[in-house]
Amino acid sequence: MFGLQSSGAAASWVVGRMGTDAHLYDDPDDASIPALLDSRFDADKVDALKRLLALIAQGVDVAHLFPQVVKNVASQSLEVKKLVYLYLLHYADKRQNEALLSVNIFQKDLSDINPLVRAWALRTMAGIRLHVVAPLVLVAVKKCARDPSAYVRKCAAYALCKLCDLLPDQAMALEEIVDILFGDNSPGVVGAAALAFKTVCPSCLALVSKHFRKLCETLPDIEEWTQIILIEILLRYVIARHGFVKDSLLSAEIQGINDSDPVASMPTQHDSAGNGFCGTISNIMLFRHYIEEFSGFPDGEGDSLRLSSVTTSGNNDVAILLKCTSPLLWSRNSGVILAAASVHWIMAPIGDVKRIIGPVLFTLRSSPDAAHVMLGNILVFAKTMPLLFAPFYEEFFINASDPYQTRALKLEILTTIATEPSIQAIFEEFQDYIKDPDRKFVADTVAAIALCAQKLPSIATTCLEGLLALVFYESSMSNSGHFDGEDAVLVQAIMSIKAIVKVNPVSYEKVIVRLVRSVDKIKEPVARCLIIWIFGEYNFMGNLIPKIVPAVLKYLAWTFTADVVETKLQILNASAKVIMHCPEEHMEEFKRIVAYVIELATYDLNYDVRDRARLLSRLLPCYTTHLGPSHHPPNGDICKELAYHIFDGKLQPSSPSTNNYRIYLPGSLSQAVLHAAPGYTPLPKPQSMELSHNKIIEPTRSNNSVAESGSSIYESSSVYDSESEGDGLSDRGTDASLHHQDNQDVPLVHIYDTSIQKGQTGQNAEENFADLISTDLTELMSKSALESWLAEAPADTLVQNSLQASSARVAFTNHSFERKPKLHTLLDSSDSNGLRVLYAFSSEVSPRSRILVCVDLYLENVTTQQLTDIAIKSEEASSGVDSIGQTSEGSVSVPTIVPVEGIHSLAPQQTEKMVLEVHFHHHLLPLKLSVLCNGKIHPAKLHPDIAYFVRPLPMDLNAFLCKENQLRGMFEYARRSVKIHLVQYDHLDKLEHSDKNLQVAHSVASKILGNTNVHLVSMDMPVTFNVDDTSGLCWRFSSEIPSTSKPCLITILAEGHASGPLDLTVKVNSEDTVFALNLLNRVVAIIE
């Protein structure tokens, strides 16, 4: 329409209509976009590009216009350029080849006089992420890093981030540029350099040391977003360089812990209250959670390091870091405040930590959107040092507008920080909440009241009064049966009473009596059960309770038939408890009642009730039969003893599981979602940095850097040889013997065809293979490959090449590849008095549960003495329960480790095999185990191997392709240009090229099949004229995730030459994308 008019009119249109592009958004298709794109006038092009942008916004795929759009990149108009860039960045990864056309223009723009044009060109050129251009971009970045304009230099830093995964082998060059940018004198550039550092080389903390002082001084001047990043880098640097501060939160209190029991996670009583400790999270726990290296050790070792690697607050670097971050507590950005606060939390002397409280609490009001994330962090702070927050309890009062989750957090914090002076106000506040319309929140409040009362016994009586009143009120309300959630409040109220009463039942007997007397008014089964339990449990205590027992017992017997199953069971239990403590004068009466109840129960419809009745009548014959006490059954005493243990066993005081907190670094995403997000890196090991080298290679370091890509464990554990190096030669001998199969030549390929027998040698198979191709080419060729091949190859070469050009799909049977278990060390002999434990993942499927993974353990005694009582246990309920939300769901009932029988004794030099069924809570994080041996406990870490978290899912190629098509888009992950150098076979050159391809095909397939638990669906052989061109070689593997039964498909495509480095593209399709991403990383690691 308008766009098709002449340029003069178009110009006036621009003036008149540019204010709103509404019509473009509403009807982007009402003009011919290709025609507009080819127009001579910039205004037309702008119009067309805006229409394209509108279509992109609406989710229409307009990638087909890519060639026409790209050529407009040469336009002189900045507006056209910008719009083309927007389009280009959106589609470049889909249309790589066409995107290449734009590179020349970028090159030219990079030397434009306008810095904005230079910056845009650099941003876009790096943003299109083409491997081919990456070296060019690197050159451009090098140049732009010295550009006169600060804006361009800043963009150069951003471009570095985009380059780092394209040019993994150029890490040194990238680091050099980061170094240059760190030295820049414009704060904006320094900030961007911090970002580049974090992306490119987060572990090269040595690079920071050179600039440390300057970075600290620039910190307040850089942009707020980069402040968040730089603060984190500086913190990691200081810890790696100097360790923790002696009197800081994490290192303080050392004496206290060392004197007391080594189970450090229990809060100790003599924590110096003056410091604000006495929280349920001890600083030792924090230390363990913050630093990955020590999360595995239950005691001892972490502490010794905590003790040794400390510095003083007088340390210059620490002091300057604290000084430079403290004004940032006044930032307007809540992210900066939290980042600065975590520096002080971790590094500041314990007396100075309180300065973060005010600013952190203020963000709850000043950045309402950040409030929930902030509260999650405050909760950890408060649980560690409740006294710091105690005076600020009013901050956590609930507002009517708070969503439920925020309310729950605030309640938990209030419960944590309640003290004698503040409890009155908090309790009054709680009473107001009882009337809130959100009943779930009310139930939580009632639970919180009980927790407060347990913590501060002085208010227990008041609480009980309130709770009783609530119970009576609710029981009258809930009978009218109007509301959802009302029952939950009632049940919670009774549970709270139960919890408070438990501490000292005798002194609260009036409460118990009143509660029990209300049982006839309460209809809710769960509530009835609870009250009947309380009645049974305390029936003989105090003076008042025994007086009501006969009446209540009669009432229960009377209502028995009308009650539900659970209540019936509770009535039976309560009857048994009553009769066991029954005073003489009531004996006869009670016996009759109980006998009546049991008789009723014996004929109940429900078999659980009948079973319980039978159990009772056998256990308590002397009580339940009408025969006098003289008529003792033969083993009456034993029964009595047994009954006593069953019904009268003292309740285990359920200690709050202090270990169960999920603690991550403050301000991290992991802390907000309460599981380790991919890429989460704990703090480096204190004082792990050595300044003597320029490049430091250290275990911590490499772990951290790899963790960044989400596969920390693999790198360190997959290289078995390097791990066992320290143990010397004898080690290798045993390893070899541990392998059940030796590495022998196995058949290379089995053609999946009935005419050919399985089990032929590789040589035979290849011959047959060639036959097959020549005779039955069309059948074997995948259709698409054939078509693409036909399209490229001239007709006359078809015949000539048909013999050697093969695009055959060959089904290699899975069995033709040897699965050689890779052994990892679980426990080294030097750590454990001579017991060495190695483990390997096996491909067997656990019979118990689909979530369990089978691990073969090889226990070996390397000493000369007998080792006894060897057992493996998990550190149950340990802090390592870092399960990702979806994996933990539905798996709650599955134990971490299926208990296995221990080995009674192990003779010297003897090796035992053990199969362990393990439920890993997380794909990447190690599982903490303790190995018991000779009565000692040795901590060990079992590193999961995601490749064995799947199991083979047999399917044919069509099913595979069909499934793959369903799992496109967000379910697909690909990693391009995975380079591998195949082992150069000496005889490779002599082989025919098809043999080489076979070699390659086999080597990759065996790598995958040997290291992962997948099914090989197909292998496409390349169509080629070139002798060792492997392009087109394609492997497909299928597997499924057992816990969810979701398929997980792996496709590998090759490019390059069989003799040279191969360029592989690995793709994983799965609905569980987090899993897929991790699996992809693993597969890439395996291939490399």
Add this chain to the structure above:
Amino acid sequence: MLQCIFILSDSGEVIVEKQMVGHRVDRAICGWFWDYVLANAAGDPSKILQVVVSPTHYLFQIYRNGVTFLACTQVEMPPLMAIEFLSRVADVLTDYLGDLNEDIIKDNFVIVYQILDEMMDNGFPLTTEPNILKELIAPPNIVNKMLNVVTGKSSTLGSKLPDAAASFVPWRTTVVKDASNEVYVNIVEELDACVNREGVLVKCEAYGEIQVNCSLPGVPELTMSFANPTIMNDFTFHPCVRFRPWESDQVLSFVPPDGQFKLMSYRVKKLKKTPIYVKPQLTSDSGNCRVSVMVGIRNDPGKPIDSITVQFQLPPLIVSADLTANYGTVDILADKTCLWTIGQIPKDKAPALSGNLRLEEGLAQLHTMPTFQVKFKIMGVALSGLQIDKLDVKNTPSAPYKGFRAQTQAGKYEVRS
């Protein structure tokens, strides 16, 4: 790093999709998100948390005026960075477009795309200062100047600002054109209060912002001091404020950005007085609930109290509500909210709302009590008592005009019944 940003309408429709990194996020995630909103908050995104874990991505979302800003990531990143960034985007768009709603975003989608592209690069915030953004992308009303204006940090900047000052005050446009040589300071306070069921004032505090509208030529140096700085408990500052003078003398020293900005925010805790009282009373028996709410002035702030409204959610299980007021208007809104608009309190009578709620059959008493949310506005006074002592402007060719204002409005002002 953020992989993409979506802007969603009130009905869950994707208005804008901006991919930030090479690996694209399918917009199917928005469908998942909206299902989540429907399931967990009955379609109201303001009621769900800012961080949501989906099966495929970690989502960050903020909600403004019916528009949801949604961002995705798959890797560890500071969540507050994402949340603050999204709210910055919302602020910048509001500033650019004058308002923020679905239609305005659609009408200006090209600008929105350009702003998003400039604000974020490779999933990380790039340029977020409104002053610089306005140089790079002209606001819609002067779009016809676009081609001339879009020169951004052109090479001429350096020559005008030696000492590389440009990059040290990134919030300030270096060439302020048409400066009218004025500076206005506006103290806007919000009074948060909580009155419990016994009528006791549990908590009362003022949250204040100092908003400055500055139109000064050159690179002016401003110094502002307060008569009573010690009453402030907490504060945050705009990046332009220098920390040292504040630390030593509690003086704000800064080079302001051009135009409107928030210089600082602060909080004054433990106030003792509220300007008005609201006394709700609900008594219920035999299926009826009598409601009576009284409103009046308690501590006269010396200025008229405007736009008083009292709002509360009707309790559940109500069959009918019959509420009338002797002054102002009473509306029952669609979401069962009762809104009593009073305006100013008249001199001759005390406003009172009264009426009857009929409970559902079989229900004798109300078991939950509503919380009354009170709104009001007082022009010309900062209830916390904060006073600006003086404002010095240096480095300008002539003495500028200085204006001061103050106002207080109700923030989270809640009265429980």
